[in-house]
Amino acid sequence: MSTTTVGGPPGTGADRTKRWYRARRSLQGVSFVLPNFLGFGLLTLGPVVALFYISFTNWNVFGKAKWIGLDNFTRLFGDAGFHRALLNTLYYSAFHIPLTLAVSLGLALLLNRKLRGVAFFRTAAFFPYVTSIVAIAIAWNLLFSRDAGPINQILGLVGVDDPPGWTASSDWAMPAVIIVGVWREMGYYMLLFLAGLQTVPPELHEAARIDGANAWARFRNVTLPCLRPTTFFVTVMLTIGSFKVFDLILVMTNGGPGQSTLVLSQYIYQKGLVENRFGYASAISVVLFALCMLVTVVQFAVNRRRNA
Amino acid sequence: MQRSRYSRRAVLAASVAALSLVATACGSDEPADAGGPVTLTMSAWSMKTTPEFAELAEAFQARNPEVKIEFKEYDATNYDTQLTADLAAGSAPDLYVLKNLKNFITYQAGEQLLDVSDVAGGLGDEVNGLGNYKVDGVTYAVPYRQDSWYLYYNKDLFTAAGVTPPSGAWTWAEYEKAVADLAAGLKAAGSPAKAAYQHVWQSTVQGLALAQTPGADLGSGDYGYLAPYYERALAQQKAGVQVDFGTATTTTLQYQAQFGTQQAATMLMGSWYVATLVAQQKKGDAQAFQWGFAPAPQRDASGKDKPVTFGDPTGLGVNAAIDEGKTAAAKEFLAFVAGEDGAKALASIGITPATLTEPVVQAYFGVDGVPGDELSRFSFATHDTRAENPVSPQTAALQNILQETHSAIMSESTPVGEALAKAGERARSEVLESR
Numbered sequence: 001m002s003t004t005t006v007g008g009p010p011g012t013g014a015d016r017t018k019r020w021y022r023a024r025r026s027l028q029g030v031s032f033v034l035p036n037f038l039g040f041g042l043l044t045l046g047p048v049v050a051l052f053y054i055s056f057t058n059w060n061v062f063g064k065a066k067w068i069g070l071d072n073f074t075r076l077f078g079d080a081g082f083h084r085a086l087l088n089t090l091y092y093s094a095f096h097i098p099l100t101l102a103v104s105l106g107l108a109l110l111l112n113r114k115l116r117g118v119a120f121f122r123t124a125a126f127f128p129y130v131t132s133i134v135a136i137a138i139a140w141n142l143l144f145s146r147d148a149g150p151i152n153q154i155l156g157l158v159g160v161d162d163p164p165g166w167t168a169s170s171d172w173a174m175p176a177v178i179i180v181g182v183w184r185e186m187g188y189y190m191l192l193f194l195a196g197l198q199t200v201p202p203e204l205h206e207a208a209r210i211d212g213a214n215a216w217a218r219f220r221n222v223t224l225p226c227l228r229p230t231t232f233f234v235t236v237m238l239t240i241g242s243f244k245v246f247d248l249i250l251v252m253t254n255g256g257p258g259q260s261t262l263v264l265s266q267y268i269y270q271k272g273l274v275e276n277r278f279g280y281a282s283a284i285s286v287v288l289f290a291l292c293m294l295v296t297v298v299q300f301a302v303n304r305r306r307n308a
Numbered sequence: 309m310q311r312s313r314y315s316r317r318a319v320l321a322a323s324v325a326a327l328s329l330v331a332t333a334c335g336s337d338e339p340a341d342a343g344g345p346v347t348l349t350m351s352a353w354s355m356k357t358t359p360e361f362a363e364l365a366e367a368f369q370a371r372n373p374e375v376k377i378e379f380k381e382y383d384a385t386n387y388d389t390q391l392t393a394d395l396a397a398g399s400a401p402d403l404y405v406l407k408n409l410k411n412f413i414t415y416q417a418g419e420q421l422l423d424v425s426d427v428a429g430g431l432g433d434e435v436n437g438l439g440n441y442k443v444d445g446v447t448y449a450v451p452y453r454q455d456s457w458y459l460y461y462n463k464d465l466f467t468a469a470g471v472t473p474p475s476g477a478w479t480w481a482e483y484e485k486a487v488a489d490l491a492a493g494l495k496a497a498g499s500p501a502k503a504a505y506q507h508v509w510q511s512t513v514q515g516l517a518l519a520q521t522p523g524a525d526l527g528s529g530d531y532g533y534l535a536p537y538y539e540r541a542l543a544q545q546k547a548g549v550q551v552d553f554g555t556a557t558t559t560t561l562q563y564q565a566q567f568g569t570q571q572a573a574t575m576l577m578g579s580w581y582v583a584t585l586v587a588q589q590k591k592g593d594a595q596a597f598q599w600g601f602a603p604a605p606q607r608d609a610s611g612k613d614k615p616v617t618f619g620d621p622t623g624l625g626v627n628a629a630i631d632e633g634k635t636a637a638a639k640e641f642l643a644f645v646a647g648e649d650g651a652k653a654l655a656s657i658g659i660t661p662a663t664l665t666e667p668v669v670q671a672y673f674g675v676d677g678v679p680g681d682e683l684s685r686f687s688f689a690t691h692d693t694r695a696e697n698p699v700s701p702q703t704a705a706l707q708n709i710l711q712e713t714h715s716a717i718m719s720e721s722t723p724v725g726e727a728l729a730k731a732g733e734r735a736r737s738e739v740l741e742s743r
Contacts, residue, residue, distance in 0.1 A: 060414060060417070062396060062417075062418025081738055141557075144558060145554075146558065147555060166558070167558055168554025168555075168719045169554075170716065170719065170722070171721075256715035256719070257715040257716050258712050258719075259716075260716075262712070274704055275704045276411075276414045276704070
């Protein structure tokens with residue numbers, strides 16, 4: 001293999017060799033990325049583009065989709081089921097996001113110390129995240145059972161005369177689902193916070209301690225600012241996850257009683273796969289996508305302003 | 309620079325080989341030779357626990373050895389979703405089962421079913437549920453089984469409670485009284501069993517209400533006809549004669565276990581449960597006890613001679629994309645499954661076929677374990693079965709609304725009147741007037 005001279009005059013053999021060398025390097029790079037990109041394009045990008053197109057059509061999966069413009073979207077304005085699903089999704093997110101954030105951060109702070117058996121407790125906290133969602137739903141449904149469930153029995157023991165109906169009550173079904181959602185995901189986000197806590201320089205804590213800052217002041221002025229990138233990432237992931245919640249609710253309450261836990265993802269499933277209204281279901285998916293996008297963009301903007 | 313280890317010739321040869329393999333894989337769709345052996349593919353689900361598919365295929369092949377039936381098994385829960393995807397992709401089997409009436413219209417309107425009016429024309433009048441598959445004078449499928457709902461009762465628990473078993477002409481008022489007597493009698497006898505079990509499905513209340521109420525129409529948007537049926541169910545729940553809806557849902561109660569382990573003396577359920585209970589008693593999954601089935605309680609005495617009940621047929625249709633050379637064999641199979649011979653084959657394994665003739669009834673009650681008393685025989689052979697899911701493009705969406713209404717009422721979250729009024733309002737705004 002011949003050696004090449006870098007920086008020769010333009011139009012010379014050396015320049016051509018340099019360009020060929022660069023092109024070859026680019027081709028090699030592309031060849032590494034291509035298999036993954038093809039998979040992404042075929043399985044993710046393509047369906048997403050198709051989704052946007054289908055949302056403007058009336059299509060029951062067979063035959064050609066009929067273009068109906070904005071009809072699906074205008075129909076959503078008057079759809080009481082959609083309104084209810086949207087409100088329920090916001091209700092779930094409004095409680096699930098801050099609660100999970102607080103509980104997982106609390107757990108991470110607690111399990112970031114050098115305690116005996118800390119590895120066990122970290123594993124125990126993470127365990128629900130890797131457990132089958134169906135098993136979780138069945139177990140929690142039993143715990144929440146109105147008459148025979150241990151939760152209401154404990155509430156009875158501590159003097160609660162009229163314990164909640166939990167998943168069998170339209171008022172308590174959503175809180176029950178939120179509790180299980182938080183319990184399931186706290187371990188995962190705890191792990192992210194634990195990783196974030198490792199990046200907090202110990203000398204900052206030391207300096208604050210010398211300056212006389214108490215534990216709360218150190219947490220507020222040292223730990224939290226250092227955790228900002230992790231907190232931002234966790235908040236964005238939690239927001240998207242909360243807006244898309246589906247399987248847990250489907251198995252625990254199937255959207256009921258009535259429509260009390262019906263969320264947007266389940267509404268999309270109902271309209272698309274149960275009623276075969278794929279155009280309408282796609283329009284709801286686009287709205288859900290826009291909602292996630294909007295909230296995420298706002299979060300990015302707020303984060304950028306804080307960092308400025 | 310190192311040369312590639314593979315020559316261009318080798319790469320070309322590999323490409324040709326790959327292409328030829330793909331081409332060979334597509335070869336299974338080649339047209340069948342006229343008069344030669346024909347292989348038909350057919351959809352199925354849970355074949356280990358659902359013997360009807362293999363039974364029908366074996367019985368047909370015994371008479372038609374030149375036709376082979378091969379099955380493509382789908383997931384039972386997601387059957388329609390998976391089948392729809394296959395039909396849209398052009399990879400669905402030649403024959404496919406219409407598991408319920410709710411989705412039949414999607415396949416028919418989507419032009420996925422072959423016209424089988426000629427097969428329907430050759431079938432006798434005794435095929436129940438055939439009319440459901442007729443759209444604008446054209447028949448698109450034939451039913452091979454037609455389930456209907458009965459009142460299952462535990463004879464031993466009735467005896468223990470000192471209550472007279474069903475007469476076969478019970479009205480709802482008589483049923484309510486019997487359930488109250490059973491509850492008191494079982495308690496006095498020291499039995500922990502409940503008088504009744506009502507499963508969590510909407511069908512248990514709504515199916516009978518729709519079938520038995522004159523003028524009731526799912527597509528009307530007026531669901532007042534459900535009120536007396538819900539008030540009765542709630543009264544029984546509040547009286548504690550049956551497990552309440554909340555407990556049944558949170559503890560995921562199985563109806564098979566409730567009746568099969570004698571935790572309930574009566575249960576309204578579909579006719580498929582006969583075969584299940586017989587099999588479970590044989591295997592020891594259910595306890596050994598005397599039981600029978602009676603007609604579902606009636607609105608009034610008018611249903612005495614021909615009790616009104618409900619249930620959807622299970623049909624079989626021919627994929628519109630089937631190869632022409634296979635059409636004759638496919639139609640022959642359809643005629644068999646809906647006819648008396650197919651019905652006898654199904655009856656011999658405890659399945660309720662769509663065709664109910666005397667030989668079919670004989671075959672059904674010849675199955676070891678099926679109760680052979682007069683009332684069970686009457687319930688099986690004589691009834692007016694009305695569709696739970698009348699064929700309409702709006703049925704699936706309306707049933708969704710009514711399913712949510714069912715859970716709102718039975719969980720006692722919403723009063724009956726308010727829930728039904730809201731269901732009507734939603735039906736009109738979301739389904740009936742919006743399309």
